[in-house]
Amino acid sequence: MNLVKEDFIKAFSLYEEKALQHRRFKHADILPLLKGKEISKQFTVEEIGRSVEDRSIYSVKYGRGPTKVLLWSQMHGDEPTATMALFDLFNFFEGGADGFDTFRQAIEEKLTLYFIPMLNPDGAERYQRRTAIDVDMNRDARAGATVEGALLRKQAMLLRPDFAFNLHNQNNYYNIPGTSTPVTISLLAPAFDEERSINGVRADAMRIIVGINHVLQGFIPGAVAKYDDEHTARGFGDNFQKWGASTILIESGAYRDDTEKLEVRKYNFIALLHAFQEIAKKSYLNHDIAVYHEIPLNDEKLHDLVIRNLSIEKNGKKMLVDVAVRQNEKTVGRDYYVEGVIEDIGDLQDFHGYTEIDVEGLQFIPAKVNNDQLLLFGELTSSFVESLLKQGYGAIVVSDSLAQIRLHSFPIQVLSGANFLADSCLRLGGGADFFIGSEKELQYALINGYLINLKQSIDNKSKNVVK
Ligand SMILES: [Zn+2]
Numbered sequence: 001m002n003l004v005k006e007d008f009i010k011a012f013s014l015y016e017e018k019a020l021q022h023r024r025f026k027h028a029d030i031l032p033l034l035k036g037k038e039i040s041k042q043f044t045v046e047e048i049g050r051s052v053e054d055r056s057i058y059s060v061k062y063g064r065g066p067t068k069v070l071l072w073s074q075m076h077g078d079e080p081t082a083t084m085a086l087f088d089l090f091n092f093f094e095g096g097a098d099g100f101d102t103f104r105q106a107i108e109e110k111l112t113l114y115f116i117p118m119l120n121p122d123g124a125e126r127y128q129r130r131t132a133i134d135v136d137m138n139r140d141a142r143a144g145a146t147v148e149g150a151l152l153r154k155q156a157m158l159l160r161p162d163f164a165f166n167l168h169n170q171n172n173y174y175n176i177p178g179t180s181t182p183v184t185i186s187l188l189a190p191a192f193d194e195e196r197s198i199n200g201v202r203a204d205a206m207r208i209i210v211g212i213n214h215v216l217q218g219f220i221p222g223a224v225a226k227y228d229d230e231h232t233a234r235g236f237g238d239n240f241q242k243w244g245a246s247t248i249l250i251e252s253g254a255y256r257d258d259t260e261k262l263e264v265r266k267y268n269f270i271a272l273l274h275a276f277q278e279i280a281k282k283s284y285l286n287h288d289i290a291v292y293h294e295i296p297l298n299d300e301k302l303h304d305l306v307i308r309n310l311s312i313e314k315n316g317k318k319m320l321v322d323v324a325v326r327q328n329e330k331t332v333g334r335d336y337y338v339e340g341v342i343e344d345i346g347d348l349q350d351f352h353g354y355t356e357i358d359v360e361g362l363q364f365i366p367a368k369v370n371n372d373q374l375l376l377f378g379e380l381t382s383s384f385v386e387s388l389l390k391q392g393y394g395a396i397v398v399s400d401s402l403a404q405i406r407l408h409s410f411p412i413q414v415l416s417g418a419n420f421l422a423d424s425c426l427r428l429g430g431g432a433d434f435f436i437g438s439e440k441e442l443q444y445a446l447i448n449g450y451l452i453n454l455k456q457s458i459d460n461k462s463k464n465v466v467k
Contacts, residue, residue: 344428
């Protein structure tokens with residue numbers, strides 16, 4: 001049985017793990033799911049160790065075939081997309097009587113799959129890249145200083161896998177060269193030496209990638225790239241390749257309007273299921289590594305917003321510039337707020353934005369701060385905020401001092417305490433809070449990096465925080 005496009009769609013819709021729908025899930029959220037798999041006879045679930053903060057790390061084994069495949073996810077705590085996909089795969093392998101039984105049987109007989117979901121549970125708890133001791137686990141393959149990295153090394157030596165999958169997320173700002181298309185999935189057969197030599201082990205990883213790319217093109221045409229292949233002596237992918245496992249890096253990237261990366265997660269599921277199919281049938285051997293080399297390299301020229309041809313003035317001199325804005329996420333528990341930042345100023349013709357506007361003829365106008373302090377935070381209303389925006393206010397000071405971090409969705413900076421001064425001119429690295437308009441009227445507000453068209457209805461979907 002050979003799975004094709006329709007099968008992948010059907011399999012995902014049947015088996016997507018509904019308990020994981022937000023990126024900031026924690027170790028405690030996957031524990032009950034793992035317990036469920038433990039009692040299912042299709043899997044062998046084993047605790048292989050514990051993190052620095054004593055969270056359990058599990059291996060989930062499926063199949064009894066001679067070819068061994070090891071996969072691990074989330075060694076970077078804030079890179080959870082593949083972990084979601086692994087649970088979708090577990091559900092798929094647990095299923096039955098759905099038309100996929102012949103496929104499952106083939107995988108089970110040909111392969112033994114070892115999955116380690118969420119290798120860095122302490123990092124996931126904080127939604128941070130590094131481990132609890134602030135070490136980047138993917139720079140710890142050589143030293144094995146972290147208990148979690150040492151665990152993975154131990155599994156590598158114990159299992160001696162034929163294939164390895166290193167599952168990560170890359171940031172949202174990679175694009176396909178020369179286009180504004182975000183890279184949704186990027187792939188790499190890591191180099192095992194400085195010369196980036198290609199031996200049989202690495203060539204097989206490249207062939208697997210050719211197959212994955214081919215299938216993904218059917219879903220996300222022109223949105224797959226290759227990750228930079230500079231050799232990282234401390235990296236896990238590079239070392240697994242050196243240790244003799246054909247190693248594939250899969251980086252979950254971005255897909256427009258897919259904040260929680262549920263689409264990207266689907267493409268992970270498809271990529272992995274397809275790879276298992278090719279490994280089981282050895283059909284990857286038919287792929288030409290020349291095709292691997294043709295996959296475009298990640299470019300990094302995307303921003304959240306690019307404003308083109310903005311007129312600015314300093315010392316009485318007028319200039320025309322493009323402005324790039326990014327919105328960085330700040331985690332608060334299971335939620336987050338954003339911080340809009342001016343990322344670049346100048347000629348940005350070669351750069352792209354998820355949102356782009358040309359404001360030729362319009363100028364930079366500093367935001368005003370409403371400092372009357374007549375209202376408590378709880379008394380703010382959308383209509384009042386809207387009227388402030390239309391008068392050129394980008395911030396309001398409320399009269400209460402809030403002890404706790406307070407997230408809100410008003411499209412205005414809310415300040416408790418009057419210590420905020422909006423920038424009077426564009427400033428690199430500064431906050432993205434200003435207005436755009438003519439001498440006569442305001443056209444746009446930019447609040448914390450959110451672009452608001454003042455001529456249209458204004459929504460309350462911002463991820464802001466009281467400052
Ligand atoms: Zn990573």
